Amino acid sequence: MNAHVGPAQTLKFRAQSLLAYVLEPVQPLPEWFTALDGWLARSPTFFIARPVILDMAALDITLKEYRDLLNGLARRHIRVMGAENVDRGLVGPHLPPVVSGGRPIDPPTLREDAPAPREEDAPSVAQAAPERTESLVVDGNVRSGQTIMHPQGDVTIIGRVASGAEIVAGGSVHIYGALQGRVIAGISGSRSARIFCTEARAELLCIGGAYVTAENIISEMEGRSLEARLDGDELKLRILS
């Protein structure tokens, strides 16, 4: 009897934070482009290979004007990866996706003689958003249809997780009760995340992209205390006595 299950397919996904530069165009746009060109003349490589977000709060423009703006930026090798504070009419499949919830941080200062971004720039930028893990404890049942979303760390449930409920955690998930719903652990990228439950009847168990569904959990494990963990790219299940 095998103690581990290989997933039929692996879907890798995780949550990630990164640093983006926010440009705030203002009208009239031709003048704004002139100012932008002035900056680019001093530092032509500043935006190259850097993710740029457009803050559209100050703009009141039509769809055609928006496309012209994006084309103007593209010609200057500025690639827009998202737009915030954007009007509903300016959202569409071939337009930048809407982003929100970004936190401001101090940008590195513009160095006039700087060539392409150097390697030593990267670590100092990454420290701007330090990792913080927090543990969430839920005392009570998680009802059908509810989702607990906690990318910051571990989640502990004292109660049952109903069929149709979902727990999404950055770290491990501990359930002191019956698990009938779905658990997605380790979305922070932590490959040491585990899932524990005292009564396994899960619809789905997933750690860092490797998952098993109810059909793949062998019947001997039904209703038992279970631990799920990652071993390489496979999800391994173990009965805990």
Added chain:
Amino acid sequence: MSKVIVVTSGKGGVGKTTSTASLGAALAQGGRRVCVVDFDVGLRNLDLVMGAERRVVFDFINVAQGDAKLSQALIRDKRIDTLYLLAASQTRDKDALTTEGVERVIGELRESFDYVLCDSPAGIERGALLAMRFADQAIVVANPEVSSVRDSDRIIGLLDSKTLRAERGEQMDKHLLLTRFDPARSNSGEMLTLDDVLEILSIPLLGVIPESKEILRASNLGAPVTMNASGGQAALAYLEAARRLGGETVPVAIPDEKKTFFTRLFGRRAA
């Protein structure tokens, strides 16, 4: 102190309307002033079960929109004089019922009644959410069957998040009313047992109502089963549940398989 109780379930057809009418009648028979309110705009049923379908002149929406006074819309029961009905509209749109309108009507009902029982529509949309929004307590009705129990679990989640009490951080008492209970089918595994349901829903039990032909007969006659002397086991179960609602401690009797003469004769076992 008036109590607003929502009778809800999630799943349709499990016995909300029947239970609202039966419990309402039982509570009123004890001398309390009770109003049963139908929140199912467009598909009203409570008036039929109460036997008042030809007496509906003004409905909930009329009162909520100010077209009629509450006293004009309330229909007094002909058999129990402390029992009243506020019917739902049959012709209006569901969106005609606004949160402010409901709040005002419930507030007015609180002034004149000891119990306001709100018969929720099925589902988790606007009507069901409005029925629960201003309630002090909830009766969650479920059949001992998996889809009903899961829907009730969902509804319990909503009772803990979408009601005024939940938003204020106050406790909302929820009780389970297990209806259409068939002991033979539970024992044979065809349906869930009471323990299965209680384990999943984890709320206190108000009562277990057995599957009963008397209930269907009562609905068709327009007389809630608790109004008849010969209501059988179902009526007794509702009467006991009403006493528990009123605060009495009554031990729950789980309906048993009745061995009839014929089953004994032919030795047929249900399990």
